[in-house]
Every structure is written in C-alpha cells, then in structure tokens.
Amino acid sequence: MCLFQFQSVMNYFPEEVLEHVFDFLTSHRDRNTVSLVCKSWYSVERFSREKVFIGNCYAVNPERLIARFPRLRSLTLKGKPHFADFNLVPDGWGGHVYPWIEAMAKSGINLEELKLKRMVVSDESLELLAKSFPNFKSLVLVSCEGFTTVGLAAIASNCRFLRELDLQENEVDDLKGKWLSCFPESCTSLVSLNFACLKGEVNVVALERLVARCPNLRSLRLNHTVPLEVLQKILVRAPQLSDLGTGSFTHDPDSETFIKLKNAMKNCHSIRSLSGFLDVNGRCLPAIYPICISLTSLNLSYAPGIFSNELIKLICHCKKIERLWILDTIGDKGLGVVANTCKELQELRVFPSDLYGVGNTAVTEEGLVAISAGCPKLNSILYFCQQMTNAALITVAKNCPNFIRFRLCTLDPIVPDAVTNQPLDEGFGAIVQSCKRLTRLSVSGLLTDQVFLYIGMYAEQLEMLSIAFAGDSDKGMLYVLNGCKKLKKLEIRDSPFGNMALLSDMGKYETMRSLWMSSCEVTLGGCKTLAEKMPWLNVEIINEHEAGEGEGEASCDDRHRVEKMYLYRTLVGPRKDAPDFVWTL
Amino acid sequence: MAKICSGLETELRLGLPGGGGVKEKKRVFSDICDEEGKEEARKNQVVGWPPVCSYRRKNGCGMMKMYVKVSVDGAPFLRKIDLSNYKNYSHLVMALEELFGCFGIGEALKDAENCEYVPIYEDKDGDWMLLGDVPWEMFAESCKRLRVMKRSDAKKIAKDLLKGLATEY
Numbered sequence: 001m002c003l004f005q006f007q008s009v010m011n012y013f014p015e016e017v018l019e020h021v022f023d024f025l026t027s028h029r030d031r032n033t034v035s036l037v038c039k040s041w042y043s044v045e046r047f048s049r050e051k052v053f054i055g056n057c058y059a060v061n062p063e064r065l066i067a068r069f070p071r072l073r074s075l076t077l078k079g080k081p082h083f084a085d086f087n088l089v090p091d092g093w094g095g096h097v098y099p100w101i102e103a104m105a106k107s108g109i110n111l112e113e114l115k116l117k118r119m120v121v122s123d124e125s126l127e128l129l130a131k132s133f134p135n136f137k138s139l140v141l142v143s144c145e146g147f148t149t150v151g152l153a154a155i156a157s158n159c160r161f162l163r164e165l166d167l168q169e170n171e172v173d174d175l176k177g178k179w180l181s182c183f184p185e186s187c188t189s190l191v192s193l194n195f196a197c198l199k200g201e202v203n204v205v206a207l208e209r210l211v212a213r214c215p216n217l218r219s220l221r222l223n224h225t226v227p228l229e230v231l232q233k234i235l236v237r238a239p240q241l242s243d244l245g246t247g248s249f250t251h252d253p254d255s256e257t258f259i260k261l262k263n264a265m266k267n268c269h270s271i272r273s274l275s276g277f278l279d280v281n282g283r284c285l286p287a288i289y290p291i292c293i294s295l296t297s298l299n300l301s302y303a304p305g306i307f308s309n310e311l312i313k314l315i316c317h318c319k320k321i322e323r324l325w326i327l328d329t330i331g332d333k334g335l336g337v338v339a340n341t342c343k344e345l346q347e348l349r350v351f352p353s354d355l356y357g358v359g360n361t362a363v364t365e366e367g368l369v370a371i372s373a374g375c376p377k378l379n380s381i382l383y384f385c386q387q388m389t390n391a392a393l394i395t396v397a398k399n400c401p402n403f404i405r406f407r408l409c410t411l412d413p414i415v416p417d418a419v420t421n422q423p424l425d426e427g428f429g430a431i432v433q434s435c436k437r438l439t440r441l442s443v444s445g446l447l448t449d450q451v452f453l454y455i456g457m458y459a460e461q462l463e464m465l466s467i468a469f470a471g472d473s474d475k476g477m478l479y480v481l482n483g484c485k486k487l488k489k490l491e492i493r494d495s496p497f498g499n500m501a502l503l504s505d506m507g508k509y510e511t512m513r514s515l516w517m518s519s520c521e522v523t524l525g526g527c528k529t530l531a532e533k534m535p536w537l538n539v540e541i542i543n544e545h546e547a548g549e550g551e552g553e554a555s556c557d558d559r560h561r562v563e564k565m566y567l568y569r570t571l572v573g574p575r576k577d578a579p580d581f582v583w584t585l
Numbered sequence: 586m587a588k589i590c591s592g593l594e595t596e597l598r599l600g601l602p603g604g605g606g607v608k609e610k611k612r613v614f615s616d617i618c619d620e621e622g623k624e625e626a627r628k629n630q631v632v633g634w635p636p637v638c639s640y641r642r643k644n645g646c647g648m649m650k651m652y653v654k655v656s657v658d659g660a661p662f663l664r665k666i667d668l669s670n671y672k673n674y675s676h677l678v679m680a681l682e683e684l685f686g687c688f689g690i691g692e693a694l695k696d697a698e699n700c701e702y703v704p705i706y707e708d709k710d711g712d713w714m715l716l717g718d719v720p721w722e723m724f725a726e727s728c729k730r731l732r733v734m735k736r737s738d739a740k741k742i743a744k745d746l747l748k749g750l751a752t753e754y
Contacts, residue, residue, distance in 0.1 A: 086633030143640065169640040197640070278644075302645045305726065327645075351645065352635055384635055409635050442636075468634070493633075 062103030126151030174200035221245025335367030339374025365392035393427025456483025499526030525558030
C-alpha cells in the first residue's frame, strides 16, 4: 500500500488513535518524519510530543520550540561545535542556556528533564530552572561550563522530585559550598547522582544520609575527595547500586576499613557499571574483583595511577564487559589480554596517558589488530595510538565489518604507515568499504585526496566526519560532499580545502547540521559568497586576533584566508548573542 | 561590523606523501615555536592535538602538570619544577644542576657511594627515597618533593640513627 493510500486510511481514525500510534515512535527521527506527512499528522504529532532534541541550539529559538511543542517535558540541547573540546573555539562564543529556561518558564512549560551538552550554564540559569518547574526531575550536564556549586545548591534545595543530577566532565567552579547538604530530608527520590567532576569536598555525613534515604538510588559517582572509608559506608547502605563511580580508591590494604570494603563490595550484586579510581593504590584493586565478573561497563580512563600489570590482572576478571574505556598504559600486550578475555566487547576507547611524549607507553597497530580479531561484537572504537599501518587497518576492516563508529587518532597527526611510509589512504579505504553501517569516522595520519575518494564512494551511511591535517586539494573535500549523502556534521582543520570545494554545492549545507573549517584555504570572499546565496545558513567567522590588531589593517580584504569558519543551517537567522570576535556574514 | 583579519598569516606548503611536508602542516604551532631543534616537542604541541577534550587533559592524563618543590642544601630558597617536562632521570638531573648552579648531582645516579650530592625525594607514603631506583614514570607519579642533600649531612643523619639504635640495646 503506498503512502497516499495509507494516509487516507489513517485519516479515518480519530486523532486520539493517531496519538496513541505515535506514542510508539520513540526516536526523534521517526517523529520528525511523521510530522511531515500531512497537516493533520503534523498537528497531532506536535501536540503529543514530549521529548525534543535540538542538535544545534542556534538552529531554532526558544519561542519557536514552545510554539510548536506546548506539551514539552524533556529537552536536549547542544551548543558549541565539537572542536570546542580541543580549545579551537574561544571563550565567550556562545551557547547560553538561560534564554531557553527563561522562555520556558514564562510560557508555563512543564519541564521535567533537561539535558545539555557544550553549553554555557550560569548559576542564574540553574536557579531559575530550580524555581520555575515544580515537576523537574532530571538534569544532565555534559561538557558544560559557567556554573558553580551555588547553582547546584539551588537545584538540590528546590527540586522536590529530583531523580537525576548527572554532571559529566563539566568545568565547575567549586566554591566549596555545602551544595550536597542542601538536599532536604524530604528528598528521597534520587535515582542517579554523579558529581565526579567536582573538585571540592562534600559533606560526607550528608552524603551518607542522602544515600540512606533514597532507596531507588541506582547510579552514584563520587568525586576524588570522597575517601575509601566513606565509600565503604555508602556501599553498605546502598547495595542495590547498578552504576558506581568510586572517588579516591586508596587505603592500606591491610586495614580493617579495607576488609570492610571488600565485604561491602561482595554484597553489591547489581553493579554493572564501574568508573572512577581517580586516586588509586593498585594494591586495593582486588577488592573489586568479585564484581568484575558481572560488569558490562568499565571506565578506567581517569585512573593513570593503575599500572599496566595491575590493569591486566583486573581485565582478566571482566569477561562480560561490553564497554571499556582505558588509558594506553594498557599497552599492546594488555589489549591482547582484552582480546582474549572480553568476548562481549562492543565499544572500546583507548585514551593517551602521555600527551607530551615524555614516556613511551602508547599503543600501536598491534593492539588494534588483536582486539579486532578477538572481539567479534566490536562496533565502536576510539583509539589514540603511536603509529598505524595500512596492513593493520585492512585486517581490522576484514575482522570487524560492523563498525558504527571508527575514530583513530595518531599522536603525530601526519604520521605515515609505520612500515611502508605510505599514506594511510588504503587502510581507511578498507574500513569504509567494509563497514557499511559506519555513521561516524575520524581520520588521522598522513592522508591524501585518495582517502576522501574512498570515503565519498563507500561511506554511504556516514553522518559525522572529522578531518585534520589531511588531503592535498579541493578534490578531497569535494569527494566527501558529493558522495556522503547522509552527512550531517563535517569538521575540518588544517587541511588545504578552499573556496572551490566550499562553494561547489552550497545547497548541501542545508541538508547538514553544520560545517567547521579552521586553518584551511577558504577566504573571506568565499564565505561571503556562500552567505549571500544561502539565507538559511549562518556563516560565522571567528577571529580571536581581531582585538588590538585592527589599527593599520582596516577591513581585511576578501582574499584573506579565514582562520575559523563555522556554518550551520538555521530557521532564525543570525544570532543576537554573538560576541565581538564572531562575525555572522 | 567587526574588523576581520585572518590573524595568523601562515603559509601552507605541502609536499607529496612521504616528501618533506612534515613541518609545514603544523601551521599554528610553527608560528608560535621559536626554539630551534625541538622537533619532537613540536610535533606533540600542535594546538588541540591530540584531540583530547580539555576536561580530560586537566584530569585524566597521567603526566599532566606535576609541580614539585625542590630544595638543595645550602641554597637560600626552594624552586618548583614540573616533572612532566622531563623524560628520564638524567634529563631531570641536568635541569636541576642548571637551576641551582651546582654540579655533581648526576654522579649520585651512577655511583651512590661517592658523590658529593645525594638526590632524594619524598614519595606518596611520606618516605624519603633515593632517586633512581624505580622506573621514571613510577617515580614521577609518586614524587611529592625533591631534596638534594649534601653527602656530609646524609652521613651525619645516618650516624645519629645508628647511634640511636645502638643505645637501645
């Protein structure tokens, strides 16, 4: 039955039925799609939608969001571009959440959940959030900044039904306030509490009592100031935990406290996810061996204090691991052990322990090949390595055709094949050819236009591509733009792509979320042309060196290369909160 | 309208693969770097590379800023050094010798019996250890402060200790 006939049939049903059917559509994409079918479906969908995902906070504005989805309860917002993580976006660029909270508060939206990534969150925003939404239940902040423990205190004090406070990798000013003590005695609804990224001490007595009165607590991640003695007491009170982030994990292994901890751990039959070990004594690790056998997720990437041999001993117990994040201190040998032990492994991330080349602990292509051979369910990898070869990547591609995400970062951004000295084009080419479901790819090492030819040809499902120090000419970028039909985010730095590539298919950018290009060959003139022809794009030029250099250089001419350009599709035109150093063309 | 100039006027020259393109690609850093011969340092210090998010840089990587106090007997004040700047013991000792203008610390690494200076460090457990016994990474990770003692002082402390032990019997 074609869509037209189907639609006619569906229109015989009253709206309540349509709404009920739509309830089964949980993915944003599906709901977005049904809303495009016809006016009545659009209408039913928008009044029944409770969860909204906005991948770029500047693509729309709060007013439009509220107008379209009056029943909004759960909002996810993302702010800064991904390369902001690597200090490529100056402070003050934008991504403020306050206007969103303010607008929702004024409109009487019954907000229950807010998830933010790479946004600027002020204490005022948190205070307004806490006081405006009586049913507020869940706050998740990932890689955000701008707030202090004062804002957290407001959340703790005012959100009576708070279930989740999850702070992941945020830059928080810890004013050593008593935010944790602000959870009132009446707060018993916590299911998830993660404050691992906070630097300051918390009131451990208040913490223990909070844990004791929240019987539904499933996920608890402590910061490094919480000592092992307190962890032990917490585990006794909350043996039902399924996700634990230890704070400090160092103590005298012969002490009574430690023995008590071991016993408490043995009693925690539900722990499936473990992280933390922010300060660790390797001799204390055996305490967690009893729970290792049931773990599905293990994150030791913030534990540089665990040496390679201890890490390996630990891994041997983790037979059911599906997600593993570690440091490259594990070494190729350790990865071999992972390959032999962790047959359920789906996602592996190996982070660099040594950013400045002081030691020699990095992993190589050997570790990656071992993993690919030993772990048949592997579908997602982030791998920082000293060196790579085409042969290894070809082998990996053969062993693992199921990759959804493949991110490789060589510590030297343009290192060639370690054996043949050739570019790594063939290796990545094999990956995209073999992995038909690949949606995210990051390439590195010495790369020519050829790798982009392969990507354009084979990476049909690719949605996000990260490029650095790669390619020879505009052709490289053109292959990608022409070939990757599903591309949503493209981020490029230090690569020789210029106006010809940028302007070849301007309409393409309306099908994408965003494009980032820094230290490339595009000029001001090229960007201006693009901005002129495409009214639905914001083309931002970010120039941090503007201040103080202005005098002699009047208005720079169109032939000047642009340092940083960020463009994105938007329904609402140039943003009004852009700082001085951002020029929207 | 903001004045826009593409600030760093860097030139990108690329060779063929395998050719001499190495230095030219690091446009940002090549402008900042003014020290000659530090190739190895250069390749690791391109802005934003390796692409590790700033939170992780500050909190996760083992060899991040490891400032420790260094005292040398006879010197009027202490200094602070960042251990993550050094690759190994010789590297560290060379830096110390230069910093304090005293030479001979390195001798202790080769011949602990006869050197004039004895480099020791306080580890995580609060114990004072002789420099050089454990692998460099392990040392750097556990070192809380450094002290370069004069051998004569070390001998005196040892003598007192032995005397103390002797009188107990």
